[in-house]
Amino acid sequence: MWAFINKLRSPKWFYAISARLQPWFWAAALILIVIGSVWGLAFAPADYQQGNSFRIIYVHVPAAFLAQSIFVSMAIAGVVFMVWKIKIADMAAAMMAPLGAAMTFIALFSGAVWGVPTWGTWWMWDARLTSMLILLFLYLGVIALRGAFTSRDSASRAASVLAMVGVINIPIIKYSVDWWYTLHQPASFTITGRAAMPLEMWAPLLIMVLGFYCFFIALTLMRTRSEILRRESNKRWVRDLAGGER
Amino acid sequence: MTGTEGSVSKEVPVVFHGEPGGGLAVAFWATLKRDLVLLLRRRSEVMNPLVFFAIVITLFPIGISPDPQLLTAIAPGLLWVAALLAALLSLDSLFRADYDDGSLEQLLLTPQPLAVLALAKVAVHWLLTGLPLALMAPLLGVMLALPAGSYGVLAVSLALGSASLSLIGAIGAALTVGLSRGGVLLSLLVLPLYIPVLIFGAGAVQAAIFGDGVMAHLAILGALLALALILAPLAIAASLRISING
Amino acid sequence: MAFESFNEFIAMGGHAPYVWAAWGVTGGLLVAVVLHARAERRLLLRNLQRRVRREERLVANQGEMAGISHQTGGNRHDT
C-alpha cells in the first residue's frame, strides 16, 4: 500500500503504467457497451407498462451511476492530494470533473426525454431528476472554482476542499429531496423505481453500467496523461519523450 | 512626533513563552466583539439584507397576484427563499475586509485553533443577518397572508436554518475570498448546498399551516445545524489557509 | 429478439423519437468526449515537440556563437 502510494508520487511512473493499462480499459469499455447496447435495444423484452420507452434505462441509469461515482472519486482524489500531496490525484480529479458533468447531463437529458411517454411532460420534479440537477450545479461549481484561481496550486486545493464538502452533502441532499418528493407527490411513481426486474432486463443494464465504468477509467487515464504533459512540460523526461515521439 | 519615540529600556531581556495555556475563550470573545463593533459601526451593511428581504417579498404579489389564497400557498417557500438569498447577499464580505487589510493573516498566526476563531466570525454573521431576518420574517408573513399559528414556527425555523446557512456559506466565502470577483461564484458554490436546509425549513412552515407535527422538521434542522457546527469550521479553516496562499 | 422486423425495431413501438433521442445524445456525447481527449493529447504533444525543437535550435545557435567569439561567460543553458 505504502509502496504504491510512493510510486504514485512520480508522474513518470504513472505515465508509463497508465500507457499499459489504458488499451485494456478501452477494449473492455467498447466490448461491454456494444454488447449491452445490442442486448438492451434489440433483445431485452419490452416493459409491460412502459413499452419500448423503457429502453432508455440502459443509458439513463449507467450515466446516473457514473455521475455520482465520479463525484465521489473526485472527493477521494482530493483527500489523497491534500493528505499525501500526490499531484497525480489532483490531475485526475481535474480531468474527471467535465466528464462527471457530461454524465449528469446525459442522465438529466435521458430522464427528461423518458418523461414524455411516461408522464406526458418534458420535465417533472421527480426525486431522481431533481437530485441530478443539483449534482450538475455542484459539478459546475467545482469546475468554476478551479477555473477562477490564477495559481494552479490554490485552484487544486480549493477544488479538493469543495469536492469533499460536496460529497458530504450529496447523501444529505439526496435524502432530503427524496423526502420532499414523497411529501409533495405521494401518488405518482418514479421511472426506475421498481425492484423486481427479470434477468433479461437487468443483465444488459449491468453490462452497460460496467461498460460505462470502464469508459470512465480509460478516459480518465488518457486525459490524466495529457494533463501530466501539460503540467510537467518543464521536466526533463517529458522533453525526452517529446523528442522521442517525433 | 514625540521625543520619547523608540526609547526602549535596554536592560530587559527578551521573554520566551511556553506552550499557550488558555486564552482561546478570550480570543474567541475578542474576535466576536471586534466584528460586532465593526458591523454596528457600518449599520447600512446590517440593514441592506433586511431591506432586500422586504423588497423581494414585495415583488412577488406584484409579479404573481395579490390573491390571498394563492399567496398563502406559496408564502412558506417564498419567505424562505427570499431570506436565504438575503443572507447570501452579505456573505461575500464575511472575510473580504479581513483579507484586504491583513488581519486575516494575523488570525491565521495566533496559536489558537483557526476553526474556533472562524466560528466567532460566522456567529457574528448569524447574529446580525440570520437572526434579524428570522425576527423580521413574521412581519412579511402578514403581508403574504400567512395563516395565524405558523408565525412562531417561521421565525424559529429561520433562526435555526440560517445558522446552518451561515456556516455552509462561510465555506464558500472562505474559498472565494482571494478571488477579485468571487461574488457570483460564491452563490454558485453555496446555493446547491443550501437545498436540504431550504427543504426542511420551508417544510416546517408548511407543516405548521396544515397543522401537522412541526417538531420533526425542527429536529432535522437542528441535526443539520449540529452537523454543520462540527464540520463546517474545519472546512472554513482549511479554505482560509488555501486562500491566504493566494 | 424483441422485435419482428428491422422496421419495428426502428419504430420502437411508437416510442422511437424518445428512445433514439436519448441513445443518440448519449452516444454522441461519449464519442465527442473521446475525440476531444484525442485532439487534446495530439495538440499537447505537437506543442511540446515544437518547444523542444526551438530550444535545441537556440542551444545550437548559442553554441556556435560561443565557438566563434571564444566566449565562456554566456547565458547558456546546460539542458
Place this chain on the structure above:
Amino acid sequence: MSLRLQAHSLACERDDRWLFRGLDLDIRAGEIVRVEGPNGSGKTTLLKILSGQLADYEGELFWDERPMREARDDFLSNLLYMGHAPGVKAALTPLENLTWYQAMAGQPQDEASRYAALDDVGLAGFEDLPAGQLSAGQQRRVALARLVLTPRPLWVLDEPFTAIDRDGVAALERRLFDHARRGGCVLVTTHHELTPCAELRRIHLGGGGLDDGN
C-alpha cells in the same frame, strides 16, 4: 528553550517555477536577518513559510531544534508577524485595534500598556480616532505598536518601513537593533538600506530555473 529557527534544503515551487531551492538557514538569537532579492524572487513567500503560514514547501523547518510540525503552537506563541498589509481595521480606533491584538496574543487586557505602546510609536493624541482617519504612515505605526505591546522574541516583518517618515524609520531601525541586542531575533525584508552592524546578516534570493529532475 532557545531561540533558533532552522531550515534544511528549503524549496518552494509555485506553479512549476522554483522560487528558491536548497535554501539552508540557521537563525539564532541576537540576529537581524535581511532577506534580499529582486521583485518576484520569493521574499514574501519565504517569510510566509518561515512564519508558518504556507505549508506547500519542500524541505524541513525546525524551531528550537524540534520539527516545526511538533513545535508549531510553541513557535506561534513566540512569533510576531507583520505582513504587507498592516492588519489595522479602519473603522476601529488604534486603541481598539490593539485590544484585539492583545486578546489574540493571550495577554491580559491592560489599557495602560496599550496607551504606552501607542505613545511609544508617536501616536499619542490619536488613540481614540478611527484608524481610517489616520494617514498611511500612522496606520503603519498602529501596527508597529504591536512590537511594543506584545513582547515576542521572533519578529518577522515584511516591508515594515513602508509609508513611514524619516524619523520613524530611524526609530524603527533602532528598535530592531535594540531587539536583537536584547536577545531577540528579527527577520525582515525591506527596500530601505539598514545601517550595517555586527548583528545584521543578509540572505540573497535569486531567480529560479528550469527543473532537470523528475
